[in-house]
Amino acid sequence: MVSSSNLGFPRMGENRELKKLVENYWQGKVEEVQFQKELKEIRINHWKLQKEAGIEIIPSNDFSLYDQVLDHIHLFGAIPKRYTPVVESEVEDNSNGLRTYFAMGRGYQTSKAATQVSETNTAGAFASKVEKSIDVGSMEMKKWFDTNYHYIVPEFEDAQQFKLTNYGGYTQPKPVHEFLEAKSIDIETRPVILGPISFLLLGKSSDSSKPYASKFDSLVHLNSLLGVYEELFKQFQQIGVKSVQIDEPVLCFDLLETELVKNAYSTAFNAIHKVAPTINILIATYFGEIRENIELITSLPINGIHIDTIRSSPAELESVLTKIPTTWTISIGIIDGRNVWKNDLTKSLVTLKNIISKTGDRILLAPSCSLLHCPHSLAREIGKVEAQVLDWLAFSLEKLKEISFLTYALNKCTFTNENTIVFPDDACSTIKQYYESNKESNEKRRQSKLIHNDSVKKRVTEITPSMLKRENPFPVRRDAQRKRLTTLPALFPTTTIGSFPQTKEVRLARSSFKSKKITADAYDQFIRDEIRKCIKVQEECELDVLVHGEFERTDMVEYFGEYLDGFVFTQNGWVQSYGSRCVKPPIIYGDVNRPVPMTVEYTTFAQTLTHKPMKGMLTGPVTILQWSFVRDDQPRSETCFQIGLAIRDEVTDLENKGIACIQIDEPAIREGLPLRLSDWNQYLKWAIDSFLLSSTGVKDSTQIHSHMCYSDFNDIFESIQRMDTDVLTIENSKSDLKLLKAFEKYGYTNEIGPGLYDIHSPRIPSVEDMKDRVEQMLKYLSTNLLWINPDCGLKTREPETTRLALINMVKVAKQFREIY
Ligand code: GLN
Ligand code: ZN
Numbered sequence: 001m002v003s004s005s006n007l008g009f010p011r012m013g014e015n016r017e018l019k020k021l022v023e024n025y026w027q028g029k030v031e032e033v034q035f036q037k038e039l040k041e042i043r044i045n046h047w048k049l050q051k052e053a054g055i056e057i058i059p060s061n062d063f064s065l066y067d068q069v070l071d072h073i074h075l076f077g078a079i080p081k082r083y084t085p086v087v088e089s090e091v092e093d094n095s096n097g098l099r100t101y102f103a104m105g106r107g108y109q110t111s112k113a114a115t116q117v118s119e120t121n122t123a124g125a126f127a128s129k130v131e132k133s134i135d136v137g138s139m140e141m142k143k144w145f146d147t148n149y150h151y152i153v154p155e156f157e158d159a160q161q162f163k164l165t166n167y168g169g170y171t172q173p174k175p176v177h178e179f180l181e182a183k184s185i186d187i188e189t190r191p192v193i194l195g196p197i198s199f200l201l202l203g204k205s206s207d208s209s210k211p212y213a214s215k216f217d218s219l220v221h222l223n224s225l226l227g228v229y230e231e232l233f234k235q236f237q238q239i240g241v242k243s244v245q246i247d248e249p250v251l252c253f254d255l256l257e258t259e260l261v262k263n264a265y266s267t268a269f270n271a272i273h274k275v276a277p278t279i280n281i282l283i284a285t286y287f288g289e290i291r292e293n294i295e296l297i298t299s300l301p302i303n304g305i306h307i308d309t310i311r312s313s314p315a316e317l318e319s320v321l322t323k324i325p326t327t328w329t330i331s332i333g334i335i336d337g338r339n340v341w342k343n344d345l346t347k348s349l350v351t352l353k354n355i356i357s358k359t360g361d362r363i364l365l366a367p368s369c370s371l372l373h374c375p376h377s378l379a380r381e382i383g384k385v386e387a388q389v390l391d392w393l394a395f396s397l398e399k400l401k402e403i404s405f406l407t408y409a410l411n412k413c414t415f416t417n418e419n420t421i422v423f424p425d426d427a428c429s430t431i432k433q434y435y436e437s438n439k440e441s442n443e444k445r446r447q448s449k450l451i452h453n454d455s456v457k458k459r460v461t462e463i464t465p466s467m468l469k470r471e472n473p474f475p476v477r478r479d480a481q482r483k484r485l486t487t488l489p490a491l492f493p494t495t496t497i498g499s500f501p502q503t504k505e506v507r508l509a510r511s512s513f514k515s516k517k518i519t520a521d522a523y524d525q526f527i528r529d530e531i532r533k534c535i536k537v538q539e540e541c542e543l544d545v546l547v548h549g550e551f552e553r554t555d556m557v558e559y560f561g562e563y564l565d566g567f568v569f570t571q572n573g574w575v576q577s578y579g580s581r582c583v584k585p586p587i588i589y590g591d592v593n594r595p596v597p598m599t600v601e602y603t604t605f606a607q608t609l610t611h612k613p614m615k616g617m618l619t620g621p622v623t624i625l626q627w628s629f630v631r632d633d634q635p636r637s638e639t640c641f642q643i644g645l646a647i648r649d650e651v652t653d654l655e656n657k658g659i660a661c662i663q664i665d666e667p668a669i670r671e672g673l674p675l676r677l678s679d680w681n682q683y684l685k686w687a688i689d690s691f692l693l694s695s696t697g698v699k700d701s702t703q704i705h706s707h708m709c710y711s712d713f714n715d716i717f718e719s720i721q722r723m724d725t726d727v728l729t730i731e732n733s734k735s736d737l738k739l740l741k742a743f744e745k746y747g748y749t750n751e752i753g754p755g756l757y758d759i760h761s762p763r764i765p766s767v768e769d770m771k772d773r774v775e776q777m778l779k780y781l782s783t784n785l786l787w788i789n790p791d792c793g794l795k796t797r798e799p800e801t802t803r804l805a806l807i808n809m810v811k812v813a814k815q816f817r818e819i820y
Helices: 017-026 032-052 068-075 081-093 098-106 174-183 196-201 215-238 258-275 291-298 314-323 345-359 396-412 429-447 454-461 474-484 504-514 520-541 558-563 600-608 621-626 636-656 677-695 714-723 738-745 767-778 799-819
Strands: 058-060 141-143 150-152 189-194 243-247 280-284 304-308 329-335 363-367 565-568 575-578 581-583 587-593 615-619 661-665 703-708 727-730 751-754
Touching: 017 032, 032 058, 032 174, 058 174, 068 098, 068 150, 068 174, 068 189, 081 098, 174 189, 174 215, 189 215, 196 215, 196 258, 215 258, 258 280, 258 291, 280 329, 291 314, 304 314, 304 363, 314 345, 329 345, 329 396, 345 363, 345 396, 345 429, 363 396, 396 429, 454 587, 454 636, 504 520, 520 600, 520 799, 587 636, 600 636, 615 636, 621 636, 621 677, 636 661, 636 677, 661 677, 677 703, 677 714, 714 738, 738 751, 767 799
Parallel strands: 058 189, 189 243, 243 280, 280 304, 304 329, 329 363, 615 661, 661 703, 703 727, 727 751
Antiparallel strands: 141 150, 565 587, 575 581
16 A cells, blocks of 8 residues: 655644744743643644645654754754853743743843843843843854755764753653644654754854864764664654654765765664664655665665655666665655645656556655645635646645545556556546646646747847856956945945845835735835935945845845746745745746846935945845746756846846946855755856856946855855856855855955854844954955955844944944054
C-alpha cells in the first residue's frame, strides 16, 4: 500500500493568526494562559485540516513560535552565555523560558538598560518583575538553504554542553508535548526533529574572533549533543511514538569531509537506534539531489528516506532508487512544496508508477519539502485572483489533497497500457471530476494566451554583450560621479538602504486604498506627505544621500509586480520569512513586460523637495525572481532576463529625469545559489548577467548603488566584483569581519557601505558601538571607499528609534571625517 504523508505544515494559519498572537504577546496585550490556549487551537486546527485533506501521516513539532532551529537551540539548552542575565531574570520571576527564547530571536532590552526610547523596553510579557538592566542583541539569522525563510544560527562554545529542556510553559520537551497534544485529539503524528548533523553544520563558533576554519569543525560537539537526542528518543519511545522524521537537509550538500561526515552520521544514527530500536526513523532530505551521499545514508540503521523529486533529475532519481535497501520505506516528494502550481496528476502518476515498478509499493507520497514555504490555502483567493490563473494554482491544503488523490489512485485505480486511469467501479463522481478538472486546468495553462508575449521573448534573444557593461571602468565613473554629486562630503558619506518606518498609519492608508476605502487621489496625497516628512527627518539627521522612504511599498517585490505584466497577486498568500514576519510573494505566470514607468513619479517628486541627491530605489531582477513564485514552464534564467530588461528600462527613465543615484537591491543573489558547488557557475553566470542587464544602461556620472543583506559572499566574490556597482551596501552588523577581509583580499576597488547597526533589533545603537565598527572596518577598507549606513531598510522599526539611531550614525560619520 501507498500512504499519504506530509513533512510540515505552514504555521501562520489561514489568516496569519500566529503572527498576530505572537506580536500581541510581545506587546503584553495577551496573558500567558490565553496565549497558550490560542497556540494550542492553531496547532489542533492544523492537524485536523491535514487529516480532513486525507493525509495519513501527519507531522508534529513542525510548529514553532519563531523558528524551528531556534526551537532546537532552546530545546537542547544551547543558549549562548550572553543571554544568561535573561535566563536568570526568568528564574527569579519563575517565568517559562519564552523571554529567553524571544531574546535570542529578536534581542531584549529592559527599560532600565535603555538610555533612550526603545521599542522593547517594558515589553509587556517580558518586563522582568525584578527590574534589571539587561541589554542583549539577537542571534544571527541566515537564509534556510536556498529559500526565503530565515533560521537562527546555533552557536557553540569550545566545550559546548547540551541539556534537554522543557521551555515554553510545557512540562515535557516541546516535541513530546506536541505529540501528546495531537494524540489527545486522536491524531497519531510523526514528530519532526532537525537531525544532529544538520543542526551542527548549520551552526557556528560562539567566539567570532575564532570562527571555524571549516563548517565541519562543529562536528566536534557531536558526542555531547547526542546525549540530548538519546534522552529525547527515550522519551519518544516511552510515549509510544512509532516513527520520527529526522530532517537532514545537509545531505543535499557537498559533504566534502567525507570520512568525518560519514563517521558522524554513523555514530549519531546508531546512538539513536540503540535507545529507540522500535521507532521507525525516516531521514528527510530536500531542496536538492542526494547524489553520492546516498552511500552514507544507506549504511545507517534507519527505516526510510525522503527524496525531493522536484529538485532531482530523472536520472538522479533513478540512480538513488536502485541503491535504497529493499526493507526501507521511500517517501517520494512528488508535489512541489515550494511552488504554487497545480500538480499535473496525470504526469505524476506516470512517474510514480514507474518508481513503484522498481521499488514495489513501500511508498509514502509527500510534498517535496515542508509546506512551510507555501501559503495556507486558496480558499480566500476565490474571486480575488484572476480566475484563469487561479485555476492553475494549488497552495498547501490543495497540495495535500493532490497527495491524497495520488495515493488513492495508486492504491485503487488501474491503468491501461497508454497510462489512462481506470477508476474502480465504486469510485464516486467527485473524485473522477477532481481528476478530470485537474487535467483540464493543466491543458488550459499550456495553451493560454495570457502567458506569451512575443516581443518580450524577442528582446531577450537580442541581448548583446555591450548591454551587460558600463561604458567606463569604476575610477573614471567615480570622478564623474563626484563631480556631479557636489553636496557629498569627501569622506564617509551617509545614506540609508531605502525604506523608512512603516507606521500603522502607512499600512492603514495602503490597505484602505487597496480596498477602495480611500480614493487614489487621497492615497497619493498621503504618500506625498509621508515622503515630505521622511525627507525632513533625513535633512534634520544630516544624511547625505536621501531616499523617499518606500511608503508605497509593502515589500520589495509586490509594488513592482503590480506594474509588470506576467505577475499576479494573491489576497492572502503569506509565507513566513522570519519570526512573525511574513511575505506575500507574487506569482510570475507569464512573460514579463513593463508597460509604464514604476517609480519615476514618486522619486522625481521626492527630488524636488531637497537639494541633496535623491536615490532612486529599485529591486533587482534576481531578487524579484527569488522572492516570487516562478512559472515552471520555462528556465528561471529566461524569466530573470525578462525582468532584467524591465528594470533596465526603469533605470533609463529615472536617469532621464535627472536622478543621479539609483540603487538596485539584490539581497537575494546569494540565496539563489544552488546547494552544490558544481552547479554554481551556471547560476552565477545568468544571475549576474541579469543584474548587469538591469544596471549598466546609464552614463558614467550616474551612481549605481546595490544592496545585499545576509551575504557571506566570500565564496562568490568574483561575481560581486563582476556586478561592478559604484556603491555596494551590505549587511555586516551581525556577520563577523570575515566578509570585510574578503574585500581586502580581493582588492575590491569600488565604494562600499558595510552596515553599522542591526536594523532587525529594536535597540538603539550607541555612537560608541558604531565607532568601534567603523574602526574595525578601516582595518580592511580604505577610508575613501567607505560609506556609513545601517545594514538594511528601516521599515520594521519605530520612527523615533530610527531617528535617534540615524542621528547617532551621522555623528559617527562626522567624527571620522574630523579624524581623517
Ligand atoms: N530597499 C529595501 C529597504 O530598504 C532593501 C531591503 C532589503 O534589502 N531586504 O527596505
Ligand atoms: Zn537588506
